Amino acid sequence: MTQQSAITVEIDADGIGLVTIDQVGRAMNVLNPDLMTPFAAVVDRLEKEDAIKSLVLTSGKSTFIVGADIDQLTAIKSPEEAFRLCEDMKALLRRIEKSGKPVVAAINGTALGGGLEIALACHARFALEDPALKLGLPEVKLGLLPGGGGTQRLPRMLGIQKSFELLTQGTELRAAEAKSLGLVNDTAASREELLQKSRAWCRANPHPVQPWDKQGFRIPGGDSKSPAIAQLLSIAPSMANAKSHGNYPAINYIMSCLFEGGLLDFDNASQVESRYFVACVMSQESKNMIGTLWHQLNAIKKGRSRPAGIAPRKVAKVAVLGAGMMGAGIAYASAKAGIDVVLLDTTIENADKGKAYSQGLLDKAISRGKSTPAKRDALLAKITPTTSYDDLKGCDLVIEAVFEDREIKAACTQKSEAVIAADAVYASNTSTLPITGLAKASSRPANFIGLHFFSPVDKMPLVEIIVGAQTSDETLARGFDYVLQIGKTPIVVNDSRGFYTSRVFATYLMEGLAMLGEGVHPRSIEVAGTKAGMPMPPLALQDEVSLSLPLHIIEQTNKDLAAEGKPVTEHPGEAVLRTVGATHGRVGKKIGKGFYDYNGKDKTLWPELTKLYPTAAEQPAQQELIDRLMFTQANEAARCYEEKVVRSVADCNIGSIFGWGFAPFQGGALQFINAIGAARFVERSRELAARYGERFTPAAIVVKQAADGGRFEDAA
Secondary structure: OOOOOOEEEEEOOOOEEEEEEOOOOOOOOOEOHHHHHHHHHHHHHHHHOOOOOEEEEEEOOOOOOOOEOHHHHHOOOOHHHHHHHHHHHHHHHHHHHOOOOOEEEEEOOOEEOHHHHHHHHOOEEEEEOOOOOOEEOOHHHHOOOOOOOHHHHHHHHHOHHHHHHHHHHOOEEOHHHHHHHOOOOEEEOOHHHHHHHHHHHHHHOOOOOOHHHOOOOOOOOOOOOOHHHHHHHHHHHHHHHHHHOOOOHHHHHHHHHHHHHOOOOHHHHHHHHHHHHHHHHOOHHHHHHHHHHHHHHHHHHOOOOOOOOOOOOOOOEEEEEOOOHHHHHHHHHHHHOOOEEEEEOOOHHHHHHHHHHHHHHHHHHHHOOOOOHHHHHHHHOOEEEEOOHHHHOOOOEEEEOOOOOHHHHHHHHHHHHOOOOOOOEEEEOOOOOOHHHHHHHOOOHHHEEEEEEOOOOOOOOEEEEEEOOOOOHHHHHHHHHHHHHOOOEEEEEEOOOOOOHHHHHHHHHHHHHHHHHHOOOHHHHHHHHHHOOOOOOHHHHHHHHOOHHHHHHHHHHHHHHHHOOOOOOOOOHHHHHHHHHHHOOOOEHHHOEOOEEEEOOEEEEOOOHHHHOOOOOOOOOHHHHHHHHHHHHHHHHHHHHHOOOEOOHHHHHHHHHHHHOOOHHHOOHHHHHHHHOHHHHHHHHHHHHHHHOHHHOOOHHHHHHHHHOOOOOOOO
């Protein structure tokens, strides 16, 4: 039995070949040998068969081509192999461009990365007016750059300046945006119109030549030698470094492609791109990001941590208890996914205010042209503010998002369970209190689970699902399905104090405070956090979180440990937290004063900090500070994995990046250890432990890896 081809060609009476790309056994088309081999055969036919006057490329799926097969890229072992892969694809695309026959891309769905690069090599492009359609070259998000000519065709279409923005940010465009930029010739309201316009262009342009192949072609807006572009490219590295701090080499390589390519003819510029692509593919940063943000993330989304054998189930109606910032955000995320929401608080004013949070987000989207009043009103109609627990009838999920107090949470549990169905799931959004303990207030602890959202809920992509001692697999599966239903990424952790994300995140903040207490200049601490690749430096981030919340958590934790007869070990950062937060009443950004003074959007470090904690005469090197901030997080993450708090390496890595922003270029907290190597990690950890305390003593699991050559990897 012959394997069905990924490509079919139908030639009409005018000699226009409709090329339909539809890879067998895949939900989406990707660039790999299964596709490129028959595609090359189509190009052969275009060149050799007189009966074929032109081609229209489209997809048999709801998307066009979503990019390269990442599995193929990760299998690359040598620079030569990467270079050859790039050059082979480019050669094929140049044959299309120089065929002398029109080739048009009828983009009926999302075209990203290499998929868009194929479209850019066509002589014209038409895109379907579909809200789900996205066009872009997002390779930078995986530490890569476009390797099929994208860094050279884009500036020759749009100019260097606009290309710089799109390529370094990995921007994804809607069809209308792409048309306004000139990336596509036109849009179409239906598939029929899309093909009609594509065929009409073929008939009207029987002998097309790409602009960059014409005599006297000039890059729109000027090449790299023009004064305006030279000025842009002279400041671009500093602009990029201000955001990336040199941690993302792909950004520098993209800028080099634009600069050098802007001085060369198209074919030589394309070869320059191939060489920089090789540098990206072989970089540790790209290996980190692809491993975690592609392979591990996809494994999570496909249900690696979800119990097997339980049928998927969607939530129709959810109750959210507490209409504060977290509850309001959860209500918005749920309503946005089409779920009916009951938003309950102690007063109707509070409940209405929680609903108004959604209106504020939607009004902002309308002002930016990303929504409409009709869509806003439809979403708001799904949220019902209330003060009555009777309104929870019919809810198949309840999410409690009230103050971190066991008695208040217990009362919410009991009032809810008196009303909801026997099989409804009850979830707590607690970030620190053990789920097993909270479930003691429940008459059905098997249905009790933790769903820890992150603030602000509308922006943060992660939900940490916490499984209590009696939580059933059915409840876990339903919680997992709900998180996917609202478009978030779920990680699954077992119950423990601080769970995973809060426990490890705290080490970053506390290490920054410990440094301050030692006399490290506060500005040096903040620079180290930024240079390490964290989203915010530790002192500023502590202000955002507030100083009062961790003080409350520490007090509660110490009481619990004392009640359990367990010893209390104080982190050296706690004394700083008490002095600044409690003694001086500077509890953070919410009152305009913490480690920083706040004046509107402006903030400056509190001048008294260096008086409270005089700057030591001898200051540590920046790398020493960076190591402390990163090693303390990675080591605690390893302990969580060792203690089986986290169920998988994927959950650990994705949770660290999506949960609290662990430097994405490192690929997550455990991949940080993998990349350094267990032996070197153990050696450096022991150096830090000797200088700063036992908290840096390497986790036993990493010590074992150092001895036997192991790594943090999930079973295939």
